[in-house]
Amino acid sequence: MLFNSVSFLLFFPIVTLIYFLLPHRWRWLHLLVASCVFYMFFVPYYIVILFVTILIDYFAGIWIERSEGRKKKRYLLFSIISTCLVLFVFKYYNFFIDNFNGVAHLIGWNYSIEALSIILPIGLSFHTFQSLSYVIEVYRGKQKAETNFGIYSLYVMYYPQLVAGPIERPQNLLHQFKRQNPFRFQNFYRGARLMLYGFFMKLVVADRLSIYVDTVYTNSDKHSGISLIVATVFFAFQIYCDFAGYSAIAIGASRIMGIGLMTNFRRPYLSSSIGEFWRRWHISLSTWFKDYVFISMGGSHLKNKYKVYFNLMVTFLISGFWHGANWTFVIWGGLNGFYLVVERALRPGQVYTRYIPKFLKMLYVFVLICLSWIFFRSDSLTQALYILNKIGHPGGKLFLPPDPEIMIYCLLSISMILFFEVFYERVYARRKLSRFYRTFNHAFMIFLFFIVLLFGVFDGGQFIYFQF
Amino acid sequence: MNKEIQKLLFFFAKAILIVIVLDFALGKGLEIFYNRMSVGEKARANYFIRKDLSDVIVFGSSRALYHYHAGVLADSLQTTVYNAGRSNQTILYHLALLKTILKRHTPKMVILDVNEEELVKSQKKYELLSALLPYCHYDEDIRALYRKANPGYGFWSWSRSLPYNSSVFATLYRGITRGKDNDIHGFLNHDGVFKDSLKTTDNCAANYPLDPMLEQSFSEFVALCKARNITLFVSVSPRFVQYKCRRPEYEALQNLAKQDGVAIHDYEDLYDDGSYFSDPSHLNSKGALAFSKSIAPILKASLHPQQ
Numbered sequence: 001m002l003f004n005s006v007s008f009l010l011f012f013p014i015v016t017l018i019y020f021l022l023p024h025r026w027r028w029l030h031l032l033v034a035s036c037v038f039y040m041f042f043v044p045y046y047i048v049i050l051f052v053t054i055l056i057d058y059f060a061g062i063w064i065e066r067s068e069g070r071k072k073k074r075y076l077l078f079s080i081i082s083t084c085l086v087l088f089v090f091k092y093y094n095f096f097i098d099n100f101n102g103v104a105h106l107i108g109w110n111y112s113i114e115a116l117s118i119i120l121p122i123g124l125s126f127h128t129f130q131s132l133s134y135v136i137e138v139y140r141g142k143q144k145a146e147t148n149f150g151i152y153s154l155y156v157m158y159y160p161q162l163v164a165g166p167i168e169r170p171q172n173l174l175h176q177f178k179r180q181n182p183f184r185f186q187n188f189y190r191g192a193r194l195m196l197y198g199f200f201m202k203l204v205v206a207d208r209l210s211i212y213v214d215t216v217y218t219n220s221d222k223h224s225g226i227s228l229i230v231a232t233v234f235f236a237f238q239i240y241c242d243f244a245g246y247s248a249i250a251i252g253a254s255r256i257m258g259i260g261l262m263t264n265f266r267r268p269y270l271s272s273s274i275g276e277f278w279r280r281w282h283i284s285l286s287t288w289f290k291d292y293v294f295i296s297m298g299g300s301h302l303k304n305k306y307k308v309y310f311n312l313m314v315t316f317l318i319s320g321f322w323h324g325a326n327w328t329f330v331i332w333g334g335l336n337g338f339y340l341v342v343e344r345a346l347r348p349g350q351v352y353t354r355y356i357p358k359f360l361k362m363l364y365v366f367v368l369i370c371l372s373w374i375f376f377r378s379d380s381l382t383q384a385l386y387i388l389n390k391i392g393h394p395g396g397k398l399f400l401p402p403d404p405e406i407m408i409y410c411l412l413s414i415s416m417i418l419f420f421e422v423f424y425e426r427v428y429a430r431r432k433l434s435r436f437y438r439t440f441n442h443a444f445m446i447f448l449f450f451i452v453l454l455f456g457v458f459d460g461g462q463f464i465y466f467q468f
Numbered sequence: 469m470n471k472e473i474q475k476l477l478f479f480f481a482k483a484i485l486i487v488i489v490l491d492f493a494l495g496k497g498l499e500i501f502y503n504r505m506s507v508g509e510k511a512r513a514n515y516f517i518r519k520d521l522s523d524v525i526v527f528g529s530s531r532a533l534y535h536y537h538a539g540v541l542a543d544s545l546q547t548t549v550y551n552a553g554r555s556n557q558t559i560l561y562h563l564a565l566l567k568t569i570l571k572r573h574t575p576k577m578v579i580l581d582v583n584e585e586e587l588v589k590s591q592k593k594y595e596l597l598s599a600l601l602p603y604c605h606y607d608e609d610i611r612a613l614y615r616k617a618n619p620g621y622g623f624w625s626w627s628r629s630l631p632y633n634s635s636v637f638a639t640l641y642r643g644i645t646r647g648k649d650n651d652i653h654g655f656l657n658h659d660g661v662f663k664d665s666l667k668t669t670d671n672c673a674a675n676y677p678l679d680p681m682l683e684q685s686f687s688e689f690v691a692l693c694k695a696r697n698i699t700l701f702v703s704v705s706p707r708f709v710q711y712k713c714r715r716p717e718y719e720a721l722q723n724l725a726k727q728d729g730v731a732i733h734d735y736e737d738l739y740d741d742g743s744y745f746s747d748p749s750h751l752n753s754k755g756a757l758a759f760s761k762s763i764a765p766i767l768k769a770s771l772h773p774q775q
Contacts, residue, residue: 006620185475405638446486450494453629454636459595 001041003249004202004458011038012253015159019257020183028151028177031257035159039122042163046121049086050157056082057131058152061138065145072139079135087128090120095325123163125322127156129288134170136292143170151177158259160250164243166264166284173261181258191255193441196448198248203456205413206242209234211457212410216399217377220387224396228387235377236370237414240268243282267421269369272361274339277369285322289315309344313337323376328384332375339368409455416451488626495628501643502602502632508642509554510599510635512654517565517603521573522550522653524771527562528581528705530555534750535705536579537760538653544764545771547576551654558593559586559685560617564600566692567609577699577771580689582732584704584718587686589679594618601631617681657753660746667748668710678720686721690728699770703733706759708745710737735763 001007015034022030040047060079064072094115101112134155137143146152155174161167216223216231223231247264254261264284271277278286294300297311313334320333352361374391378384400407427433433440505511524547526536532553542549552565562580569575594617604611604625615621624630632639650656693700702725725732739745744755751759 006623009623183470183472183476185472185479188476189479405635408637409634445483446490449487450490450629453491453627454494454633456633458633 001038003246004199004207007041016253016256024180027181028148028154031159031177032150032154032157035154035157035162038159039157039162042122043119049090049121049124050127051153053083053086053128053131054153054156057135057156058146058149060135061145061152062147064135064138076135076139080132083128083131083135087124089116090118090124092321092325126165126167127162129167129285129322131156133167133288133292137170143174146170146174158254160254161261164246164250165282166247166250166262167288168262168284173259176259184258187258188256189441191252191257193445194248194252194255196252196445196452198245198250198252199452199456200448201241201245201248201417203245203452203458205417206238206240206245207457207459208406208409208413208455209238209241211406212401213238213377215401217387220378220383220390223390223399225390225392225394226396227399228391229394230398232370232374232377232387232391234410234414236269236366236373237417239373239376240265241417267425269366269418270362270421270425271365272358274336274343274365274368277365278336278340285319289319293318305345309341312340312344316340327381328375328378331381331384332372335372335375336369339372413455491627491629495630495632498629498632498636498639499602501639503643505639505642507645507647507649508638510602510638511642511649512651513552513554513565513599516550516552516654517568517607520550520552520569522548523576524549524579524767525569525575525577526551526553526579526581526654527565528553528579529557529583531583531705531749532579532581533654533656534658534746534752535581535756535759536655537756538655540757540760541764541767542653544761545577545768547771549653551651553581553654554599556592556596557599558596559682559689560593560597560613561600563685563689563692564597564610564613566689567613568603568607570692570696571609574696575698577701577767578693579701579703579767581703581705582686582721584715584721585676587678587682587721587724588676588717589682593679593682598631598633601633604631655756657756658746658750660752662708662742662745662747662752664742666708666710666740666742668712676717678717683724686724687728690725690730694729700730701733701767701770702730703763704736706738706744706751706755707736708739708742708748710740733763733766735759738762 001011011034015030019027019030036047039050057079060075063075064079067075097113097115104111134143134146134152138145146155151174154177155168155170156162158168158173158177213231213235216227217235220228244265251261251264262284264282266280266283268277268280271280294311294315297314298307299311300308302308302311314337316333316337317330318333320329320331320336323329323332371388374387375381375384378387502510503514505514524541524545526532526538526541526549528536530553533551533555534553536551536553538549538551552562554561559582566578597614597617600610600614604614604621605628611625615625690700690702692698722732738759739751739755744751744758746752746755
């Protein structure tokens with residue numbers, strides 16, 4: 001079920017209403033059933049795969065807690081391998097087979113392995129990582145193993161964040177399913193506002209920009225360098241608003257039920273360094289990789305700085321591969337890792353930090369990130385390199401859609417999101433509106449509602465991150 | 469009652485009231501500008517739906533809009549002709565328009581331009597029907613047809629401003645500025661000359677699923693014309709593509725037309741001269757003039773069989 005579908009507009013209020021009408025002891029069961037229904041809207045029988053991973057990690061968690069030493073480690077490895085195996089079969093098997101066949105063909109070996117004709121279960125990478133974080137935290141002794149199978153299942157399946165995160169940690173989520181959650185108007189108000197902002201990001205900005213981006217990128221050979229530059233900039237905002245919009249709706253929906261989810265985005269395009277960008281972008285995934293991959297390899301406290309750089313590169317390459325089984329994603333991850341390594345190695349001096357205006361720093365970060373988005377958006381490495389080459393020689397005519405209004409809406413939506421982000425960071429978050437806080441919030445909600453109504457794209461566009 | 473619930477109910481009451489009032493005011497304001505438009509496809513649709521009384525009406529997509537020269541046809545048929553073709557629209561849109569104008573007057577003849585993919589299922593065909601939204605509040609038939617194609621409409625049909633979604637600027641701009649459309653009774657000249665050579669298509673294997681709703685709408689369109697004694701002329705206008713074979717979708721359309729008792733006049737291969745076309749699917753002004761002149765006597769014979 002998509003958040004931007006009519007079914008969700010019915011599903012969400014009904015589930016929330018029943019949630020608050022039920023006595024506390026039945027609520028987790030209600031949420032679990034609702035989450036199953038939500039997931040089964042996509043491909044119903046894929047819930048079996050989810051069930052298998054839940055079952056493995058549930059028992060693994062208990063066994064890890066009850067054992068010591070080598071046995072404990074063995075259970076952890078068993079859990080990690082079996083959970084990742086499911087991900088491998090569905091997401092990466094065909095990638096490796098394709099590459100194997102390609103290499104075999106290259107060396108003239110007349111042997112090929114058949115690829116599997118399977119569809120990737122929606123959100124598999126997300127709930128795999130959420131399951132992994134549970135067993136690792138139990139292993140590290142930071143989380144007690146959950147003995148209630150239903151509540152553990154709900155931790156993996158909780159519908160607002162089931163298919164595209166935020167990827168939660170057990171310490172933050174599990175206990176919330178057990179605590180009393182009376183209805184609070186403030187939770188409702190803040191949650192509803194967040195959901196509305198999420199819908200604005202998705203329907204007004206992301207889905208509008210996707211019209212231009214898809215047209216240009218699917219026929220990149222027919223478009224000029226300048227059109228590809230514009231499409232890439234638009235894609236930078238599209239992917240941000242698509243994913244941050246999803247996260248905002250997820251966090252808002254959960255907030256209404258009194259269950260807090262972690263912040264996933266903090267206005268990343270206002271970052272003045274690549275490091276800062278990654279502290280603001282897809283926070284739940286970045287911290288996951290930091291906690292379970294980068295730090296496990298020694299983190300940034302290693303004495304050998306080259307080892308730190310190597311660890312950074314490895315973390316980002318894995319992060320790229322997590323996004324998709326395609327070399328374009330690996331390069332995207334590698335490129336971002338490379339940016340970070342260079343940034344660390346050069347250590348910006350006083351001139352840069354003091355005298356360069358923040359706006360220019362933000363622009364520099366934005367340009368570098370846009371370059372990496374070309375790999376993320378392209379279907380193949382060949383296409384990405386072709387686009388980069390064309391962008392290197394800008395010129396030609398800018399592609400304008402047959403309906404000039406589309407371009408006006410694209411520019412307007414980017415202006416609005418930029419204005420809101422700067423306003424939030426500079427004014428709202430600094431509590432400069434204390435006197436008008438309530439009035440401003442009411443007015444902003446009404447404004448957002450009508451912007452979505454008048455400028456939203458209601459064609460049920462998929463969320464980009466669902467494919468991961 | 470719980471204080472928190474009280475706050476929620478109070479919030480909902482306030483929010484609903486504000487939304488309804490603002491939505492109505494915005495919708496009404498945009499409607500005024502929408503009805504004042506004098507240039508563009510929306511203005512032409514507005515005129516046709518609300519005022520036109522022509523005896524001969526052309527329905528179809530952009531291929532109808534650019535191919536049937538209303539001036540040439542009017543001179544030849546010695547009657548009034550209006551070209552109500554609209555880019556990307558399908559039989560669903562044409563049926564809605566026919567139903568609406570029949571409430572006002574009965575034309576003598578209807579020309580329906582179809583293409584071979586007319587009955588092929590596509591979600592986009594339903595989405596493009598949003599062009600009818602500004603009329604949904606006033607016309608029962610349009611509303612019923614739109615709701616049939618987009619069942620979700622029931623949830624937000626209350627909104628007065630949603631019909632103007634994604635057309636706010638065009639509505640305001642065209643509603644404020646005055647101008648004169650360069651159409652000839654709805655017909656528009658398409659400029660340009662297609663430079664490439666004639667392409668041969670052999671996509672015989674393509675077999676797209678048909679849409680029962682489109683089939684039903686086509687049959688309803690034919691039945692409505694018959695019931696009102698309107699001469700219906702269904703045609704496929706020229707294209708600059710040579711087909712090695714006929715695709716199954718086109719066969720299905722022909723069978724359906726046969727079943728409904730109407731002939732499809734196929735002019736798809738009429739011209740193999742690129743200078744008549746602006747692109748493979750559209751005639752340019754020279755082509756439209758030639759095509760309209762060549763079908764005018766046939767239309768005349770259909771309209772006045774006794775002469």
